[in-house]
Amino acid sequence: MHEKYPHLFQPLKVGNVVLKNRIMTPPMSPQNHPSDHFIGPNNTAFYELRAKGGFANITVGDVIVDTVHGKAHSFQVHGDDPGIAPSFARTARAIKRHDCVPCMELSHAGKYGGVPCLSNPTATGKFSYGPSDEVMANGIQVKAMDEEMMKHIAQCFADTARMAYEAGFEMFILHGGHGWMINQFLSPACNRRTDQYGGSTENRCRFPIMIIQAIRAALPKGTPIDFRMSGAELYEGGYDIEEGCRIAEVLQDYVDMIHVSAGNHEVLAHIGRTHPLNFLPHGVNVYLAAEIKKHVTKVPVACVGGINDPAMAEEIIASGKADVVCVGRASICDPQWANKVRQGREDDIRKCVRCLSCLNQVKVSRANWCALNMDIGEELKALSGPVPTVAPKRVLVAGGGPGGMNAALAAAERGHDVILCEATGELGGQILCEKYIGFKDDFYDYSQWLVRQLKKKDNVEIRLNTTVTPELVREIAPDALVCAIGARAVTPPIPGIDRPEVIYPQDLKRGEDMVGQRVVIIGGGLAGCDTAVDFHRKGKDVTIVEMKDALAADAEMFYRVGLMLELDKGVKSYCGATVKAITDAGVELTDKDGNTVVLPADTVLVAAGLKSLEEESLAIVDACDRSWRVGDCVRPGLVRNAVQGGHYAGMDI
Ligand SMILES: Cc1cc2nc3c(=O)[nH]c(=O)nc-3n(C[C@H](O)[C@H](O)[C@H](O)COP(=O)(O)O)c2cc1C
Known part of the structure; x- marks a missing residue:
């Protein structure tokens, strides 16, 4: 038994x-x-x-x-x-x-x-x-x-x-x-x-x-x-x-x-x-x-x-x-x-x-x-498992998000010696934003699964708080390099964007109620909509402002169906709208019909998308003859794009 x-x-x-x-x-x-x-x-x-x-x-x-x-x-x-x-x-x-x-x-x-x-x-x-x-x-x-x-x-x-x-x-x-x-x-x-x-x-x-x-x-x-x-x-x-x-x-x-x-x-x-x-x-x-x-x-x-x-x-x-x-x-x-x-x-x-x-x-x-x-x-x-390498190499992976961790794991499983550098003090990358969102616990768990798998490998060295620069690449002199340094949050040029009530998904901390009762979310893509559902479940009064005509246009079809049903439970939205300013009165916008609307807000969450760290990543891969760029530093996308890019890079070394 x-x-x-x-x-x-x-x-x-x-x-x-x-x-x-x-x-x-x-x-x-x-x-x-x-x-x-x-x-x-x-x-x-x-x-x-x-x-x-x-x-x-x-x-x-x-x-x-x-x-x-x-x-x-x-x-x-x-x-x-x-x-x-x-x-x-x-x-x-x-x-x-x-x-x-x-x-x-x-x-x-x-x-x-x-x-x-x-x-x-x-x-x-x-x-x-x-x-x-x-x-x-x-x-x-x-x-x-x-x-x-x-x-x-x-x-x-x-x-x-x-x-x-x-x-x-x-x-x-x-x-x-x-x-x-x-x-x-x-x-x-x-x-x-x-x-x-x-x-x-x-x-x-x-x-x-x-x-x-x-x-x-x-x-x-x-x-x-x-x-x-x-x-x-x-x-x-x-x-x-x-x-x-x-x-x-x-x-x-x-x-x-x-x-x-x-x-x-x-x-x-x-x-x-x-x-x-x-x-x-x-x-x-x-x-x-x-x-x-x-x-x-x-x-x-x-x-x-x-x-x-x-x-x-x-x-x-x-x-x-x-x-x-x-x-x-x-x-x-x-x-x-x-x-x-x-x-x-x-x-x-x-x-x-x-x-x-x-x-x-x-x-x-x-x-x-x-x-x-x-x-x-x-x-x-x-069925036959990863092909072990006949010539183990010294591999440097820049970035500890899902792309970098998958690259490190695949390369290590094939027998290469891997150094994984992460600029912050924690592995996980963009998935760490899911840490706050209750219904996305499994995504966060996935990042922890990757961390556990990496820590079990004798041939993976993890260096936190280590920013990879072209100089560091030359110093480590790897045989192969995978650059997965991700993207940075877009800060839209809106008057008032630097006010204290303005936060970004990365600022949210698990278990802490960091937002006021009235929340306006600037950006109705997948990230903004998921967060809106979570805020609404936590009893907040949530309004999304999105420039495009539809919410979550970047979500996969079936997921989007479920997401819309959740949003319909009480999240308000303005599509085809432009935010003009954030002031003491709240978020001022022009709606799709050209009317001015002011939404009072205790918290403004900016989920206006990500911008690839393109220049930085190109400079890094330039410092090693055998290199790959994967994940959000190539083009911001769904987690699976990063997982895929990282995994295949690790398998191809
Ligand atoms: C990729 C995929 C293919 C499926 N194909 C079938 C199918 O051919 N016949 C069927 O009765 N259900 C099919 N299902 C439904 C599953 O049998 C199952 O009922 C459903 O995925 C819920 O279980 P789960 O949460 O454990 O995945 C499919 C599900 C998935 C995800």
Whole structure:
């Protein structure tokens, strides 16, 4: 029995399969999906890395069983193409070799199949099939499925399951949540049928049960089927937790596990709840699983959503809220999550910060990213670990922010001797500003994770209060240099900017209430908006003044959706406005219509952006023949730009 986490590391028999612990990975579509919609070699490596990381199972996500009617976006795997079997087999084998259960999620998008929707705005289909006739808000017509179509789809589920089973998959998750087809049948908001497939809970469960029975018939007895559902739909007209409990009560007779997620990712405002953003508490959806568990007595219940803390995971199971925890993005960020917990290395876990960069990039670049784990997309290389250098070099890193620390860490891991110089008395760089913002604790923790990792390296010397100059570079005479000296806050030329009530994000100190009741924030970019949310949560009266027409234009799309919802809770704003002066009366501005407005202010926070230390960084790299500039000193950006630049520089030395 595990001493510290006895519940988390207790095996569990599900159907004819034994899960070696209670930590599953939820379904996640293959990272950086190849255009042929197979599971490419890099995708297989993505899953294998996590199998190696100690999880009980690995779930290949969003395998579409009927791509003609049921495919919603281009990152879904074509489960109805017989040619896909070899890639299934290679993936199952790669997972199994690490004593891990290969699991596959089977899905169908129903009314979102092939037509424009949030998951795929550029789809060209003119109509789709769902539970009921309807015209969606975007004008797309949905046709109600007849029984023949339903039987056809159930058979598609069975056929894909059989092919996957023969290829080596041992467990299946049926996607009955998040707005896809099965969820549409369960949901009174979509299912308005008056036949035996609509109306009562039992009737709405009838088609899902038909699918489960078809899959059962195609698989050997005992093959586990886990039913993924939204415990509550969390939008107007959708079902609530009471109905979620009734659905689970009915379905428990047909499946081997009930897996409780939340919401509907096709309702834009809820994407940050289905994939909980950092504005929400960790484990925000666990209460749904806990409620359902009170009604489900025959099979185990799994929970999911924003779980990245081992102690929380243990408590969930120990207190009986759920039998299994699923760790999704946390496993993207650190594939060794489960092993590190088991080995008592919790401090070494690179914790997911729930920024949703992983999902957002699918929209932007059609590739998955992780803001903090640079192995995403490079899994084949990552399987064999960093290549040790054959010629260790003396490396100087200038700047102890996320870029510099990542460069130092990557170079040290490859065997180079590193001197890391930081001009201030503390490592962390721009992330230290997050220290004040309660809901960004995980970002701050990430900077401390980097510090811990660096301090464990014998070949890294950290010099604080040391400004790197060209002279110092020549004195140290490194073989290679990484310059990550960052940027300085922009001070806009506004009369009154030097008044005592004017502060900058860097001035904020954790745990100290440094701002007055009425706060005006000059600059409505990501930093200003995040801080505004925090101030508002602390009971301040907050107004943002932004020159551009929109707030947080520099934020990633999904994060921005969540941020706007938070701002809407009471932060006031003026967009398209220009600040004219800061006076005794407050902040004087011209609004977008040309009117003069004066906002009384006890504190004025200037978040007007950053300016690269371009000249300084160019002078520094000029002093060493082999050098890199990374992060904000090249161009101010998101943390992930600095992490990426630093990591690759360290790897390339
Ligand atoms: C990159 C990415 C891909 C995902 N793909 C799927 C998928 O294919 N099927 C699915 O049911 N859920 C998918 N999800 C949702 C996760 O299974 C999970 O429910 C969600 O991320 C919340 O859990 P977490 O906070 O532990 O990440 C995906 C999530 C992410 C971040």
